[in-house]
Amino acid sequence: MNVYSKQELQEFKEIILHKLAHAQQEYTSLLEQMHDNSTRDTDPIWLNANYVMETTLREEINQNAGRLKKFIDSLKIALVRIENGTYGVCVKTGKLIPKGRLLAVPHATLSIDAKLND
Numbered sequence: 001m002n003v004y005s006k007q008e009l010q011e012f013k014e015i016i017l018h019k020l021a022h023a024q025q026e027y028t029s030l031l032e033q034m035h036d037n038s039t040r041d042t043d044p045i046w047l048n049a050n051y052v053m054e055t056t057l058r059e060e061i062n063q064n065a066g067r068l069k070k071f072i073d074s075l076k077i078a079l080v081r082i083e084n085g086t087y088g089v090c091v092k093t094g095k096l097i098p099k100g101r102l103l104a105v106p107h108a109t110l111s112i113d114a115k116l117n118d
Contacts, residue, residue: 002096004088013082016106020075023068030065034058074107081109090114 004012081087088097092114101108110118 003085004096004099008099009082009087012087012102012106013079015103016075016078016082019106020072020079023072023075027065027068027072030061030068033061034065071107078107092118 078087088099088102089095090097090111091109093111095111097108097111101112
């Protein structure tokens with residue numbers, strides 16, 4: 001089994017840490033939006049007119065937060081794989097995932113071929 005060099009792994013680690021920091025900031029912002037009730041109008045007409053819009057927005061924020069949490073977890077797992085020496089190895093084929101794919105999707109666990117045949 002081929003593996004990436006320590007220098008390449010460090011490059012991937014830096015990319016992952018950068019993406020992780022950005023994703024965590026965005027996640028925190030979404031959580032704040034979900035819990036922000038400070039500017040809500042209490043006028044019944046306003047409540048009726050905007051109920052659907054606000055509910056839809058909250059659902060969208062909740063879905064985005066869920067996706068972002070999954071992405072954050074995937075990035076953290078990628079960091080663990082770097083530390084234990086299994087990063088960049090396709091979990092299905094056992095072959096090295098091409099560097100270009102990992103640069104684009106640093107949390108990938110499948111090569112393109114394995115993903116297409118999944």
